Amino acid sequence: MKIRFLLPLLLFMVVIGILGRGLRLHPNVIPSPLINHPAPAFALPSMLHTGETTTDKNFLGHVTLVNVWATWCYACAQEHPFLLEISTAPQRDFMLYGLNYKDDPAKARDWLKQHGNPYQQIAIDETGDTAINWGVYGSPETFVLDKKGIIRYKQTGPITQEVWAQTLKPLIEKLRNEA
Amino acid sequence: MKKFIVMLFLCCTFLNAAHAAEDMFTFQNAQDQQRFDTLTTELRCLVCQNQNLAESNAPLAIDLRFQIYKKILQGETNKNIVDYLVARYGSFILYSPPFNLTTFILWLGPLLVLLSGLGFLLFYLRGNKQRTLHVDVA
Amino acid sequence: MVPELGNFALIIALAFALIQAFSPVASRVRVTLNYPAVLGQFVFLSFAMLCLIASFLQNDMSVVYVQEHSHRLLPFMYRVGAAWGGHEGSLLLWCLILCGWTLALLIFSGKELAVMTISRIISLLGFISTGFISFLFFTSDPFRRIFPLTPAAGEDLTPVLQDPGLIFHPPMLYLGYVGFAIAFAFAICALIEGKLDKNWAQTLRPWVIMPWSFLSMGIVLGSWWAYRELGWGGWWFWDPVENASLLPWLSATALLHALIVSEKRNAFKGWTLLLAIVTFTLSLLGTFLVRSGVLVSVHTFASDPTRGVFLLAYLALVIGGAFVCYGVRIKHFYHPPAFELFSRETLLLINSVILLTAVATISLGTLYPIVLDALDLEKISVGAPYFNLVFLPVILPLLLLMGIAPHVNWHNQSFKALWKKLRGVFLLCVSGGIALPLLAGFEFKWLASLGLAFALWIMLATGQYAYQLWQQRKSVSWQNAAMIVAHLGIAVLALGITLNKAYSEERQVKISPHETVILAGYQFTLEKIAETRGPNFKSETATFRVQKNQGTPHYLTAQQRIYDSHEQSLSKPGIIANVWRDLYLALGAPLDNGAWSVRIYYKPFVRWIWSGGFMLLIGGFLSLMNSLSLRRKA
Numbered sequence: 001m002k003i004r005f006l007l008p009l010l011l012f013m014v015v016i017g018i019l020g021r022g023l024r025l026h027p028n029v030i031p032s033p034l035i036n037h038p039a040p041a042f043a044l045p046s047m048l049h050t051g052e053t054t055t056d057k058n059f060l061g062h063v064t065l066v067n068v069w070a071t072w073c074y075a076c077a078q079e080h081p082f083l084l085e086i087s088t089a090p091q092r093d094f095m096l097y098g099l100n101y102k103d104d105p106a107k108a109r110d111w112l113k114q115h116g117n118p119y120q121q122i123a124i125d126e127t128g129d130t131a132i133n134w135g136v137y138g139s140p141e142t143f144v145l146d147k148k149g150i151i152r153y154k155q156t157g158p159i160t161q162e163v164w165a166q167t168l169k170p171l172i173e174k175l176r177n178e179a
Numbered sequence: 180m181k182k183f184i185v186m187l188f189l190c191c192t193f194l195n196a197a198h199a200a201e202d203m204f205t206f207q208n209a210q211d212q213q214r215f216d217t218l219t220t221e222l223r224c225l226v227c228q229n230q231n232l233a234e235s236n237a238p239l240a241i242d243l244r245f246q247i248y249k250k251i252l253q254g255e256t257n258k259n260i261v262d263y264l265v266a267r268y269g270s271f272i273l274y275s276p277p278f279n280l281t282t283f284i285l286w287l288g289p290l291l292v293l294l295s296g297l298g299f300l301l302f303y304l305r306g307n308k309q310r311t312l313h314v315d316v317a
Numbered sequence: 318m319v320p321e322l323g324n325f326a327l328i329i330a331l332a333f334a335l336i337q338a339f340s341p342v343a344s345r346v347r348v349t350l351n352y353p354a355v356l357g358q359f360v361f362l363s364f365a366m367l368c369l370i371a372s373f374l375q376n377d378m379s380v381v382y383v384q385e386h387s388h389r390l391l392p393f394m395y396r397v398g399a400a401w402g403g404h405e406g407s408l409l410l411w412c413l414i415l416c417g418w419t420l421a422l423l424i425f426s427g428k429e430l431a432v433m434t435i436s437r438i439i440s441l442l443g444f445i446s447t448g449f450i451s452f453l454f455f456t457s458d459p460f461r462r463i464f465p466l467t468p469a470a471g472e473d474l475t476p477v478l479q480d481p482g483l484i485f486h487p488p489m490l491y492l493g494y495v496g497f498a499i500a501f502a503f504a505i506c507a508l509i510e511g512k513l514d515k516n517w518a519q520t521l522r523p524w525v526i527m528p529w530s531f532l533s534m535g536i537v538l539g540s541w542w543a544y545r546e547l548g549w550g551g552w553w554f555w556d557p558v559e560n561a562s563l564l565p566w567l568s569a570t571a572l573l574h575a576l577i578v579s580e581k582r583n584a585f586k587g588w589t590l591l592l593a594i595v596t597f598t599l600s601l602l603g604t605f606l607v608r609s610g611v612l613v614s615v616h617t618f619a620s621d622p623t624r625g626v627f628l629l630a631y632l633a634l635v636i637g638g639a640f641v642c643y644g645v646r647i648k649h650f651y652h653p654p655a656f657e658l659f660s661r662e663t664l665l666l667i668n669s670v671i672l673l674t675a676v677a678t679i680s681l682g683t684l685y686p687i688v689l690d691a692l693d694l695e696k697i698s699v700g701a702p703y704f705n706l707v708f709l710p711v712i713l714p715l716l717l718l719m720g721i722a723p724h725v726n727w728h729n730q731s732f733k734a735l736w737k738k739l740r741g742v743f744l745l746c747v748s749g750g751i752a753l754p755l756l757a758g759f760e761f762k763w764l765a766s767l768g769l770a771f772a773l774w775i776m777l778a779t780g781q782y783a784y785q786l787w788q789q790r791k792s793v794s795w796q797n798a799a800m801i802v803a804h805l806g807i808a809v810l811a812l813g814i815t816l817n818k819a820y821s822e823e824r825q826v827k828i829s830p831h832e833t834v835i836l837a838g839y840q841f842t843l844e845k846i847a848e849t850r851g852p853n854f855k856s857e858t859a860t861f862r863v864q865k866n867q868g869t870p871h872y873l874t875a876q877q878r879i880y881d882s883h884e885q886s887l888s889k890p891g892i893i894a895n896v897w898r899d900l901y902l903a904l905g906a907p908l909d910n911g912a913w914s915v916r917i918y919y920k921p922f923v924r925w926i927w928s929g930g931f932m933l934l935i936g937g938f939l940s941l942m943n944s945l946s947l948r949r950k951a
Contacts, residue, residue: 002648005643005644005647005648006640006644008591008594008595008640008643008644009637009640009641009643009644012598012636012637012640013637015602015680015684016629016632016633016637018684018687018688018691019602019605019609019611019629019684019687020626020629021687021691022609022611022612022684022687022690022691023609023610023611023622023625023626023629024622025611025687025690025691027610027611027612027613027686027687027690028228028613030225030268030269030271030696031269031271031696032269033265033266033267033268033269034267102238127242128238128239128242129242132239132242132243132246132267133267134267135267135268135269137225137226137239137268138225138226138239198829198831198832198833199832199833199834199835200826200827200828200829200832200833200834200843200915201826201827202824202825202826202827203825203826203827203914204825220701220702221700221702223698223700227615228613229554229556229613229614229615231700231701233549234547234548234549234551236888236905236906269695269696270695270696270697270698271696271697271698272698273697273698274698274699274700274701274702274703275700275702275703275706276685276697276698276699276703277697281689281694281695282685282697284681285681285682285685285699285703286703286707288677288678288681289674289677289678289681289707289708289710289711290710292674292677292678293670293671293674293710293711296670296671296673296674297667297670300663300666300667300670301658303654304654304658304663304666305658307653307654
């Protein structure tokens with residue numbers, strides 16, 4: 001039997017292999033090119049301390065979770081209770097920093113009053129220009145920064161119990177123990 | 180908050196002193212307009228991932244269109260604008276993939292397949308002709 | 318009650334499919350069981366489909382599938398279309414159409430082949446049916462219900478799908494994709510038996526042409542629908558699912574041509590059999606891609622990787638088996654070539670090479686992001702700029718060949734004689750390509766003139782061939798007519814595509830009532846914009862007066878709709894169309910002071926694109942007439 005008559009079969013098996021591998025991937029999740037780069041510099045008004053400006057210097061000295069959220073974002077509302085849970089837990093060893101994305105600050109303040117505020121600090125990005133610098137394309141998104149203010153991980157989509165237990169919590173531990 | 184540089188294009192024919200509508204994006208010259216069209220059609224919307232930036236009505240796409248518009252007016256080159264976006268969103272935003280070590284198969288593949296297919300066909304037909312010729316002679 | 322009946326019908330249909338597939342080896346019994354098994358399967362699948370449609374028309378929200386795709390305000394027409402608008406329902410349509418084709422084969426060609434041969438083919442098709450109905454029933458049951466009854470409103474059909482296109486486009490596509498199963502079963506049967514009937518190619522040809530015609534029309538309808546619906550006048554996006562529908566079409570075109578050689582010259586047997594297998598493989602791959610979540614596409618059904626695993630395993634089994642069969646048994650059909658290097662046979666082989674290169678090219682571009690992602694390298698996008706750039710040089714040689722091939726003799730052709738015959742036409746096309754746009758008032762563009770030259774080449778060379786035929790024989794056979802019309806269809810398509818791409822113009826403007834915008838010499842004036850109501854939406858409807866210089870005014874309406882069910886918005890463009898150009902307008906968003914952002918397009922030669930596709934359908938029909946007349950003679 002000539003070898004060339006088996007070529008179609010071989011080619012087909014390669015394609016099946018690729019597709020099989022493809023079934024386990026998430027084609028619409030975009031990886032961040034900012035991983036292992038310092039957080040983009042910014043200076044935005046603070047929501048919690050009116051009149052003050054918050055900058056990227058706020059990230060230094062501790063592990064930070066920067067959470068991009070908005071009142072118009074349905075999934076953010078679903079993520080919110082879990083954020084409250086991890087934020088109010090005793091022995092919280094990170095800062096939960098909110099980035100209010102393309103939102104109405106007054107509406108956002110009211111919303112937080114109504115549903116509770118999990119954030120230790122919130123920056124107001126009304127135009128969304130700062131978020132573009134962070135490569136934000138949807139919400140909610142959460143960035144994990146180390147003590148030096150370097151982005152180490154990006155979570156696209158809401159933080160769930162599973163994501164927290166399997167990925168974020170161990171990562172925060174590891175970063176906390178770094179110099 | 181977005182500032183427009185509005186220029187009314189004077190058209191060669193007016194229609195009863197009706198007012199002329201203004202372009203959403205106005206440029207100093209046709210070349211810039213062309214650059215804007217090309218850039219926005221060759222960049223992918225990250226929210227509606229099946230559309231390019233020109234077509235998508237997602238808020239992020241609208242924002243990015245304005246960013247590109249502003250940068251063209253500021254005189255940035257195409258390469259700068261693309262690099263700016265790739266630095267933030269990665270190669271995913273390019274609908275035309277870059278040509279590098281990981282993608283050269285993608286770009287050269289089609290031509291290679293065509294040429295090797297035709298080449299194989301040629302040798303195959305020639306080869307068989309020769310063989311039957313030899314058989315006849317022998 | 319109705320969903321239960323539908324479910325029950327599925328089970329019975331599955332039973333019939335099993336009988337059809339696994340009929341006892343004893344030949345007489347198998348043959349006797351063929352007709353009843355296929356007929357039974359068809360009747361019960363039809364009944365199941367009717368039950369599903371009935372559930373939609375009644376808006377039975379206890380059926381999960383209806384709840385996910387319908388709404389109490391959804392117009393009747395779209396409720397019927399919604400039956401196949403989602404994964405489960407479209408899979409049922411798939412099974413029904415497969416059975417329909419099997420039945421048609423049995424009825425119309427049952428007597429043309431040896432009894433055991435046709436019986437084996439039906440049995441093979443039964444295996445495929447069994448697989449798909451099983452997949453449908455066990456993982457994707459459209460009749461799944463939820464008790465107690467959920468809220469009665471329903472999720473509603475996506476606004477983009479609420480268009481007449483939904484009624485025609487999917488069924489046409491499936492009539493195409495699924496129809497290639499017949500050629501596939503033919504090929505496997507031939508490989509198993511190790512022999513081919515004397516008239517096999519003649520028998521098989523209509524069963525390749527008909528699906529090919531339907532698929533051509535289905536793809537064109539899809540493009541037309543996208544054009545009318547999506548708001549920026551685009552009609553082909555190199556979206557992964559669009560690519561998936563183009564792949565079997567390209568392969569089927571190669572198969573069609575190889576089959577002609579098999580019929581006329583009794584050659585290419587092995588190659589034709591391989592192409593038959595490859596075409597259906599691409600159909601199945603397309604089916605997989607749409608439902609598995611492997612690719613990002615606006616066309617994908619709600620993707621479920623578990624279903625994807627089942628489908629992939631099934632695919633691997635069926636197609637893997639087919640290729641093993643090919644590898645082992647093809648030697649029975651292999652013939653060294655008996656024709657000269659420059660002959661029509663060779664040109665038709667080059668046709669196959671080019672079309673399969675096109676298949677490889679599109680597959681490469683579509684799957685490459687997955688490969689890189691799987692290898693944990695970058696995540697890239699491969700989109701229209703890539704495909705447009707890379708597809709053109711592959712397809713142009715084919716267009717060249719289309720004009721040449723009818724003039725080339727079978728077996729042996731002198732190149733000098735050919736050049737002498739065609740050089741006049743060649744020069745005419747080159748000059749026409751350059752001159753015609755200029756004469757029509759367009760500026761010179763390389764791409765436009767190139768495309769036009771190639772389109773003219775096909776038209777004039779084919780015309781010359783037709784003229785020659787008429788002179789020699791004073792008549793044109795069905796088969797000749799089919800080829801002429803189909804090739805001209807491609808020429809019209811190529812012309813439409815090239816000129817449209819080259820000479821389209823667009824403007825994005827802010828416009829208030831009574832303002833005018835000028836594009837391509839046309840004046841668009843916004844007369845008024847008012848709120849209106851549709852059956853299940855409210856909309857801002859804008860009326861524009863369109864005039865060229867002081868000519869007759871035409872009016873177009875464009876809408877920005879908000880659908881009642883979930884406040885989803887859809888911009889419905891207004892189009893004024895004639896043979897030479899479309900004027901296309903889409904509303905954007907409201908701005909301050911009653912102004913609106915609006916996109917206006919001048920799109921020349923768009924109708925030529927749809928017409929080209931329609932001509933392919935006619936060409937297919939003419940070829941069918943040829944097959945029927947040949948049978949009558951026999």
